[in-house]
Amino acid sequence: MTPPHDSSTHEQPLYRRLADHYRQAIDAGVLAPADRMPSVRKLVRTHRVSLSTALQACRQLEDDGLIEARPRSGYFVRPKRRITMLPASEPDPGRLPAPASYVGIHDRVSDFVAKCEQHTTSVNLALAAASPAHYPGDALKQAMIRALRKHPSMLVDRALPRGHPDLRHVLARRALELGMNPDPDDILVTHGCIEAVNLALRAVARPGDTIAVESPVYFGLLQILESLGMQALEIPTSPQRGLSVDALELALQTHPHLRAVVVVPNFQNPLGCVMPDTEKARLIKLCERHQIAIIEDDTYGALCDDNQLPPALKSWDRTGNVIYCASMHKTLAPGMRLGWMTGGRWDARIGMLKFAQSRPNEALAQVAVAEYMGSTAYDRHLVRLRRKLKIQREHIAEDIARYFPPGTRLNVPEGGMLLWVEMPGQQSSTQVFEQALARGIRIAPGTMFSNADRYNHFLRLSCGSSYTPQMAEAMRTLGDIVTAAG
Amino acid sequence: MTPPHDSSTHEQPLYRRLADHYRQAIDAGVLAPADRMPSVRKLVRTHRVSLSTALQACRQLEDDGLIEARPRSGYFVRPKRRITMLPASEPDPGRLPAPASYVGIHDRVSDFVAKCEQHTTSVNLALAAASPAHYPGDALKQAMIRALRKHPSMLVDRALPRGHPDLRHVLARRALELGMNPDPDDILVTHGCIEAVNLALRAVARPGDTIAVESPVYFGLLQILESLGMQALEIPTSPQRGLSVDALELALQTHPHLRAVVVVPNFQNPLGCVMPDTEKARLIKLCERHQIAIIEDDTYGALCDDNQLPPALKSWDRTGNVIYCASMHKTLAPGMRLGWMTGGRWDARIGMLKFAQSRPNEALAQVAVAEYMGSTAYDRHLVRLRRKLKIQREHIAEDIARYFPPGTRLNVPEGGMLLWVEMPGQQSSTQVFEQALARGIRIAPGTMFSNADRYNHFLRLSCGSSYTPQMAEAMRTLGDIVTAAG
Numbered sequence: 018m019t020p021p022h023d024s025s026t027h028e029q030p031l032y033r034r035l036a037d038h039y040r041q042a043i044d045a046g047v048l049a050p051a052d053r054m055p056s057v058r059k060l061v062r063t064h065r066v067s068l069s070t071a072l073q074a075c076r077q078l079e080d081d082g083l084i085e086a087r088p089r090s091g092y093f094v095r096p097k098r099r100i101t102m103l104p105a106s107e108p109d110p111g112r113l114p115a116p117a118s119y120v121g122i123h124d125r126v127s128d129f130v131a132k133c134e135q136h137t138t139s140v141n142l143a144l145a146a147a148s149p150a151h152y153p154g155d156a157l158k159q160a161m162i163r164a165l166r167k168h169p170s171m172l173v174d175r176a177l178p179r180g181h182p183d184l185r186h187v188l189a190r191r192a193l194e195l196g197m198n199p200d201p202d203d204i205l206v207t208h209g210c211i212e213a214v215n216l217a218l219r220a221v222a223r224p225g226d227t228i229a230v231e232s233p234v235y236f237g238l239l240q241i242l243e244s245l246g247m248q249a250l251e252i253p254t255s256p257q258r259g260l261s262v263d264a265l266e267l268a269l270q271t272h273p274h275l276r277a278v279v280v281v282p283n284f285q286n287p288l289g290c291v292m293p294d295t296e297k298a299r300l301i302k303l304c305e306r307h308q309i310a311i312i313e314d315d316t317y318g319a320l321c322d323d324n325q326l327p328p329a330l331k332s333w334d335r336t337g338n339v340i341y342c343a344s345m346h347k348t349l350a351p352g353m354r355l356g357w358m359t360g361g362r363w364d365a366r367i368g369m370l371k372f373a374q375s376r377p378n379e380a381l382a383q384v385a386v387a388e389y390m391g392s393t394a395y396d397r398h399l400v401r402l403r404r405k406l407k408i409q410r411e412h413i414a415e416d417i418a419r420y421f422p423p424g425t426r427l428n429v430p431e432g433g434m435l436l437w438v439e440m441p442g443q444q445s446s447t448q449v450f451e452q453a454l455a456r457g458i459r460i461a462p463g464t465m466f467s468n469a470d471r472y473n474h475f476l477r478l479s480c481g482s483s484y485t486p487q488m489a490e491a492m493r494t495l496g497d498i499v500t501a502a503g
Numbered sequence: 504m505t506p507p508h509d510s511s512t513h514e515q516p517l518y519r520r521l522a523d524h525y526r527q528a529i530d531a532g533v534l535a536p537a538d539r540m541p542s543v544r545k546l547v548r549t550h551r552v553s554l555s556t557a558l559q560a561c562r563q564l565e566d567d568g569l570i571e572a573r574p575r576s577g578y579f580v581r582p583k584r585r586i587t588m589l590p591a592s593e594p595d596p597g598r599l600p601a602p603a604s605y606v607g608i609h610d611r612v613s614d615f616v617a618k619c620e621q622h623t624t625s626v627n628l629a630l631a632a633a634s635p636a637h638y639p640g641d642a643l644k645q646a647m648i649r650a651l652r653k654h655p656s657m658l659v660d661r662a663l664p665r666g667h668p669d670l671r672h673v674l675a676r677r678a679l680e681l682g683m684n685p686d687p688d689d690i691l692v693t694h695g696c697i698e699a700v701n702l703a704l705r706a707v708a709r710p711g712d713t714i715a716v717e718s719p720v721y722f723g724l725l726q727i728l729e730s731l732g733m734q735a736l737e738i739p740t741s742p743q744r745g746l747s748v749d750a751l752e753l754a755l756q757t758h759p760h761l762r763a764v765v766v767v768p769n770f771q772n773p774l775g776c777v778m779p780d781t782e783k784a785r786l787i788k789l790c791e792r793h794q795i796a797i798i799e800d801d802t803y804g805a806l807c808d809d810n811q812l813p814p815a816l817k818s819w820d821r822t823g824n825v826i827y828c829a830s831m832h833k834t835l836a837p838g839m840r841l842g843w844m845t846g847g848r849w850d851a852r853i854g855m856l857k858f859a860q861s862r863p864n865e866a867l868a869q870v871a872v873a874e875y876m877g878s879t880a881y882d883r884h885l886v887r888l889r890r891k892l893k894i895q896r897e898h899i900a901e902d903i904a905r906y907f908p909p910g911t912r913l914n915v916p917e918g919g920m921l922l923w924v925e926m927p928g929q930q931s932s933t934q935v936f937e938q939a940l941a942r943g944i945r946i947a948p949g950t951m952f953s954n955a956d957r958y959n960h961f962l963r964l965s966c967g968s969s970y971t972p973q974m975a976e977a978m979r980t981l982g983d984i985v986t987a988a989g
């Protein structure tokens with residue numbers, strides 16, 4: 018560790034280095050929760066910095082949720098209350114619903130949307146997206162304008178098949194960090210990850226087929242399956258280790274005709290878990306042996322707190338059995354509807370389906386995003402975004418620890434923007450959802466994440482927006498609602 | 504008619520008025536084909552205009568294909584050779600292929616694409632699109648930049664369900680000209696007409712179902728049906744009057760389980776025909792009686808020579824049995840992938856399918872297009888585009904009359920950008936296609952427009968690009984190839 022008063026040249030401003038110095042102390046436990054921070058005056062003396070630098074450093078630590086000011090007493094290290102919370106319960110790998118119990122999710126989601134529309138929302142904790150301010154709107158706008166000027170006939174000339182070469186090239190290069198090594202020609206640009214998953218499912222399965230999915234699972238996937246006339250078989254999924262490969266293996270004994278498994282191995286929605294490498298490798302082997310296609314949805318992989326991208330499942334694939342799907346929605350530009358995929362063995366069929374379904378994507382957005390993603394500005398943006406999500410997640414997690422009734426379970430993921438909360442009693446998430454909505458707070462009830470009625474005592478909370486006093490207030494209200502419902 | 508030397512104020516430049524004066528004379532037959540035009544000197548004297556105005560007027564008439572210069576003899580009215588040609592043959596309404604004979608079009612189209620890629624093309628007559636220069640690229644670019652500046656967070660904020668309100672509003676207003684009267688809320692913005700047709704088919708039918716289509720038919724539709732696992736039943740379609748309602752009625756006797764009919768009532772691809780109003784009304788009635796959904800693809804309707812939009816089939820619909828699909832691809836911006844639809848009785852299901860398939864379209868392009876389509880610049884663009892297409896179509900048609908062997912049949916549509924040529928002998932369009940390709944000329948062989956081998960002695964030629972000496976040369980070469988193959 019470089020001491021903050023070291024006079025050698027650094028890239029970071031001085032207050033940042035000072036803050037980092039104390040961050041490390043807190044992380045290492047040298048300064049424990051509830052410990053008093055050295056006073057600002059002390060910081061000035063010890064580190065020979067100006068008053069304003071010392072104040073800025075404290076504010077940074079406060080913003081990062083590491084210390085808190087107490088009136089007239091100075092700064093204290095924030096207690097990590099959630100340390101006392103247990104992670105959400107592990108599922109029983111043998112407990113498998115028959116796909117016959119499949120009822121369809123669309124009515125449930127429509128009901129949710131309709132109810133939300135009846136109330137003005139002041140705090141939205143239901144959206145799996147970060148707030149617009151967290152994305153590089155201005156840089157993307159400038160990149161768009163440059164692209165328009167550079168290619169004046171782009172809006173009136175036909176788009177190129179499979180996507181624009183600039184973007185496919187940048188994506189192939191970026192994919193190296195995921196342990197993949199795609200040829201730019203293998204990449205197909207889509208209208209979001211959702212279109213990619215649609216194409217993947219249509220390529221490997223037909224209406225009536227059964228598809229294994231995680232449980233709990235992103236309701237958007239259940240909607241896709243329902244709209245394609247396919248059946249979902251929900252496979253128990255661990256809040257810590259993701260899809261249970263053991264459970265999938267068991268399921269194969271009773272469902273030998275499974276066509277594919279759709280999996281979000283990195284920062285799963287809603288659990289936030291990352292599959293360990295060993296499990297990823299096992300899943301690859303199991304599916305190869307049983308000739309089941311893997312559809313990997315890597316929407317959240319890049320949102321890793323530690324800036325170390327968890328490897329894609331696809332990086333273990335040697336036979337083309339994995340269809341990799343990704344998105345720029347959560348990481349870069351929620352308003353641009355861009356995603357991409359590599360089709361593995363189904364590449365040609367997927368190319369045909371994309372052409373027949375919507376034709377190649379328009380070029381402009383692709384060229385602008387290629388410019389941005391090809392620059393280091395993109396890396397810097399990701400570092401900032403990850404940091405913000407981490408801070409926001411910790412705030413919400415601590416509020417849960419503080420305001421929710423004892424026995425509430427929660428494990429805090431190391432990436433992504435979601436928290437999956439297990440309420441202690443048999444509180445109904447639908448009831449909590451409705452009561453919260455009446456108070457202007459939107460949350461996602463657990464019932465939306467399964468076709469079976471398995472998660473009615475769970476809630477999904479999004480940490481995508483900056484933590485504000487209003488949000489703190491909403492979390493307290495939510496805690497009261499859950500406590501009263503218990 | 505205002506004489507060109509009338510001194511009252513006019514909006515048009517003088518040379519334009521002079522040219523129009525002679526255009527009317529030619530149209531009315533006052534100046535007949537092969538008649539000599541008054542000399543430039545004569546024009547100067549008669550109309551008391553400058554030499555340069557007289558010359559400009561002649562050049563305008565030449566550009567419009569109405570007169571031609573002969574070396575050392577001045578200008579002559581161009582002969583309309585195609586007047587001597589017969590229109591393409593009428594189909595036998597009773598001749599219906601069984602859907603069992605359905606083989607799928609995708610391999611044929613892939614083969615076409617692969618062959619095209621093996622040759623450098625100097626003249627492309629295969630593309631059903633006008634050249635980029637015919638579209639308002641610059642105005643759209645400026646509208647995009649304005650939209651970006653006005654809505655700085657549009658790229659990083661989620662898109663609104665069903666499409667942007669600005670665009671839906673403008674589209675609803677423009678639809679009045681088609682005899683429709685949709686509520687903006689009924690409009691769903693899609694990724695091109697192709698996505699709209701996919702959603703419509705998925706809403707009304709399932710894999711395995713049989714769908715009636717025109718014959719010959721746009722191969723893109725056959726690809727969609729193939730990709731959805733649906734069967735196409737090709738209904739005889741008249742080069743003059745479009746889909747034969749009689750034939751459809753006959754087909755219903757042997758195929759009572761038809762789910763839907765997909766029809767391009769205005770400037771059909773590849774025939775270019777417009778269904779007469781009486782036939783449109785009959786089709787509506789027939790389908791209502793038999794509970795068959797109508798999917799209307801109105802991609803080309805706005806490209807009418809006379810600036811009188813042919814009414815949409817949908818304008819006869821009183822029961823919500825017509826799903827109307829349209830596109831901005833051919834009329835406004837080939838590079839923007841925008842289309843729209845109204846779902847009739849299937850509105851809710853189509854909304855669900857769109858959400859599950861690709862989510863709402865990104866907002867930016869919609870806002871820019873809404874601004875442009877809401878202005879009179881859009882009307883002026885359409886008038887210009889229609890005029891260009893008419894001129895180009897007439898040039899190609901005359902070349903066919905001049906260079907193709909006697910007995911070639913052709914009817915020249917009054918809109919759109921396509922010509923459907925019936926070769927006189929049993930020339931193989933595949934062979935003609937390959938030979939033309941070897942000479943750098945791309946055309947669409949008739950075989951691509953049906954699953955049965957019905958149109959092997961037809962070619963589809965696109966008139967989307969400006970007529971150039973190179974194109975004239977290509978048409979002569981093509982004529983030679985067809986003649987030699989006969």
Ligand SMILES: Cc1ncc(COP(=O)(O)O)c(C=O)c1O
Nearest residue numbers: 145209210211235286316344346
């Ligand atoms: C797991 C998962 N996949 C895909 C998506 C959406 O992807 P896109 O917006 O790129 O279509 C989401 C968004 O909520 C998601 O959670």
Ligand SMILES: Cc1ncc(COP(=O)(O)O)c(C=O)c1O
Nearest residue numbers: 631695696697721772802830832
């Ligand atoms: C009849 C017809 N429908 C639809 C399309 C394509 O529509 P879009 O580009 O809007 O998806 C075409 C283009 O060739 C066409 O000819």
